[in-house]
Amino acid sequence: MDSFIIRGGSRIKGTVEISGSKNSSLPILAACLMADGKTILHRVPRLSDVNSMIDLITQLGCSVKRNDPKEKGGLQLNGSLEVEVVTEQQCWAPYEVVKTMRASICVLGPLLAKRGRARVSIPGGCAIGDRPIDLHLRGLQKLGAEFRTENGDIVGEVRGRLKGCRMYLGGAQGPTVLGTINVMCAAALAEGETVLVGAACEPEVTDCANFLNAMGAQIKGHGTPEMHIEGVDCLEACEHTVIPDRIEAGTFMIAAAITNGELELRNCELDHLVAVVDRLEEVGVHFEQQGKNTVYVTSSRRLNPVEMTTQPYPGFPTDVQAQLMALLCLADGNSVITERIFPDRFLHVGELNRMGARIRKEGATAIIQGVKDLQGARVMASDLRASAGLVLAGLVAKGVTQIDRIYHVDRGYEKLEAKLQAVGANIERVSQKAVA
Ligand code: EPZ
Numbered sequence: 001m002d003s004f005i006i007r008g009g010s011r012i013k014g015t016v017e018i019s020g021s022k023n024s025s026l027p028i029l030a031a032c033l034m035a036d037g038k039t040i041l042h043r044v045p046r047l048s049d050v051n052s053m054i055d056l057i058t059q060l061g062c063s064v065k066r067n068d069p070k071e072k073g074g075l076q077l078n079g080s081l082e083v084e085v086v087t088e089q090q091c092w093a094p095y096e097v098v099k100t101m102r103a104s105i106c107v108l109g110p111l112l113a114k115r116g117r118a119r120v121s122i123p124g125g126c127a128i129g130d131r132p133i134d135l136h137l138r139g140l141q142k143l144g145a146e147f148r149t150e151n152g153d154i155v156g157e158v159r160g161r162l163k164g165c166r167m168y169l170g171g172a173q174g175p176t177v178l179g180t181i182n183v184m185c186a187a188a189l190a191e192g193e194t195v196l197v198g199a200a201c202e203p204e205v206t207d208c209a210n211f212l213n214a215m216g217a218q219i220k221g222h223g224t225p226e227m228h229i230e231g232v233d234c235l236e237a238c239e240h241t242v243i244p245d246r247i248e249a250g251t252f253m254i255a256a257a258i259t260n261g262e263l264e265l266r267n268c269e270l271d272h273l274v275a276v277v278d279r280l281e282e283v284g285v286h287f288e289q290q291g292k293n294t295v296y297v298t299s300s301r302r303l304n305p306v307e308m309t310t311q312p313y314p315g316f317p318t319d320v321q322a323q324l325m326a327l328l329c330l331a332d333g334n335s336v337i338t339e340r341i342f343p344d345r346f347l348h349v350g351e352l353n354r355m356g357a358r359i360r361k362e363g364a365t366a367i368i369q370g371v372k373d374l375q376g377a378r379v380m381a382s383d384l385r386a387s388a389g390l391v392l393a394g395l396v397a398k399g400v401t402q403i404d405r406i407y408h409v410d411r412g413y414e415k416l417e418a419k420l421q422a423v424g425a426n427i428e429r430v431s432q433k434a435v436a
Contacts, residue, residue: 003403004409008394013423017077018248019077020042020242024243027103028211030057030110033110033111034113038082040081041242043078043242043267047410047411047413061088062085063084065082091117095121102126112145112157113187122149122152127383139182143162161190164231188229189235195227214238246272253287253295253297254280257285261299270295279306279324283304283306302332305331307338308321309340311340319385326393334367335367337365339366343364345385347386351380357374375397376398377402378404387406391409
């Protein structure tokens with residue numbers, strides 16, 4: 001297993017290219033199962049969750065080809081993907097794949113809509129909490145799918161064709177992103193109209209809806225809590241460019257702020273980050289839009305404490321919570337973070353405290369008492385975004401920070417250490433055996 005070794009103290013300065021969105025790429029790759037012909041996707045990031053999804057749809061009968069990036073040199077990001085369904089025999093998403101990546105569940109809707117049957121290993125919990133799929137199943141059942149559980153798998157069948165209807169899709173913690181996408185995909189090929197009330201509004205839902213519409217689907221209201229989907233008989237393969245990864249962009253904004261640096265972010269869609277910009281401006285971070293999708297980020301030396309509660313989009317995203325917490329460890333006063341989406345998503349607290357932070361958890365709330373400095377330490381990554389928070393803390397900590405199990409980082413960030421090195425961070429990847 002690899003580790004990061006970070007020597008803190010360098011100011012981040014320069015230009016970073018934001019990759020395509022992981023959380024948009026995964027459901028769009030699953031939706032390719034519904035396409036007749038060859039789909040071409042641009043800006044699909046090279047990271048392990050995307051590789052897992054490519055493996056899964058390959059097992060489900062797709063041929064997938066990754067082309068090299070057109071531009072030579074640089075960090076070799078992007079490069080288009082060609083996806084084509086070759087056979088529809090295999091409809092099983094096995095435990096080996098699903099256990100490493102919960103998002104595998106988003107093949108359920110496309111398989112039921114296109115092939116009328118699906119078998120997906122029930123995703124277990126993960127480091128950030130339980131990951132139920134009751135809302136996915138309830139929505140698909142309302143369209144006519146029938147489910148049973150068998151040896152840890154959910155087995156779904158459709159007698160005839162799915163049938164559209166009006167339904168409420170929300171849950172106790174608000175809307176479900178992948179649940180909305182699963183039901184949206186299924187409804188796209190159902191008979192008649194489906195109205196989804198309580199739909200998730202995340203940009204990744206909108207991007208997937210735009211992808212389906214480019215294939216011939218009739219989806220309206222995407223990006224709002226009420227979506228109208230008129231079912232069609234078939235979907236033709238298309239060419240699509242994935243939206244920028246707003247979570248990676250938020251992570252780099254905080255990298256600039258925590259090191260009191262200055263960063264130009266390219267391929268950054270500020271409209272997808274209004275709540276993040278709002279909180280960071282209150283902390284003392286400055287943003288200057290420089291042309292389409294280019295943003296210049298600097299910060300004051302003194303950081304103000306803030307309150308933040310994670311919310312469904314357009315609220316502050318839970319996926320940037322750990323990164324903001326790392327920044328607030330150095331604010332001049334006490335901050336409060338409340339986690340409304342995944343109340344247990346605080347595994348980074350213990351590790352940050354080992355670096356000298358003063359964070360106290362009270363249920364789904366963390367109180368962060370600002371300190372003058374963080375100290376480098378050996379810490380352990382636990383989940384994707386907690387790991388990103390530890391990297392950010394390491395950039396500013398005094399001395400050396402070693403972060404173990406960074407396979408968590410590789411799931412959701414494309415060439416993170418290369419991008420950070422290119423803007424002055426002293427970070428290197430070492431394999432476990434090389435580290436004492
Ligand atoms: C997506 O997960 C993202 N993953 C997550 O990002 C993100 O944290 C999450 O949305 C919330 O924004 C991908 O897009 C691949 P949800 P998803 O269904 O769709 C509850 C990352 O770091 N719920 O919107 O699985 C659930 O427990 C990952 O990139 C039910 O109760 O999340 C949670 O409290 C981590 N029943 C809330 O809803 C269900 O059937 C929101 O979950 C489904 C969800």
